[in-house]
Amino acid sequence: MPAQLAVGASLVLMSAVLAVGASRFPAEKGFTVLGAHVYPYAVAVFLGIVGVSISLQAAGLRSPADVSDGITGAIPGGKAGALWVTAGLTICALLIAHIGFVLAAALLFACSAQGFGSRHPARNLAIGIALALPVYWLFTIGLGVSLPPLVNAWI
The missing domain is CATH 1.10.287 (Helix Hairpins)
Structure with missing residues (x-):
């Protein structure tokens, strides 16, 4: 190819x-x-x-990974997939100041995974949190960059 x-x-x-x-x-x-x-x-x-x-x-030197666990057999995407990813981006942009970076990024990941064909929303949210936490810590502690807090109160 x-x-x-x-x-x-x-x-x-x-x-x-x-x-x-x-x-x-x-x-x-x-x-x-x-x-x-x-x-x-x-x-x-x-x-x-x-x-x-x-x-x-x-080049044919490596076979594609088996991605059948939780992923539909059809090629993901289409209008529904694009809507899920767009919804995730919109939710993240609108809520990041209110619910914090970690939860907003986790919701973005979960919506994007749903758009790409995953059918395990709770697992996707957990994976999103697991990915966002180290990013948050690396940026705030490692680089000193101020990201919205882990959880921000609706004050």
Whole structure:
């Protein structure tokens, strides 16, 4: 699949460009626990892994993972999927100041997973919380970036 191979190669290239850019960040930490270069490097590594994986799959050297657990057999998406993802983005934007970053991001993840075919909303919400908590801690503690609190009262 040439298109899939092009996507994989593009992700690897973006990973390399991001890593070069991150190498130019100053190494001093300043008032944060981690330096500013840590997060771009982490994203570069993630993009590189995904790009290599997609490229290997496109070249036929790796078979697609079995994703039948909780995912419908049809290709996800369409109008219903787009509506779920759009609803998640809208909910997140409207409620982040009221319910906090973690819950808003978890709702976004759950709605997006629903839009991509998952039929386990409670599990998706739990996964969303599990993914959002470390992000919240890394940004607030690691970088000193102020995100909306874990839970914000409706005052």
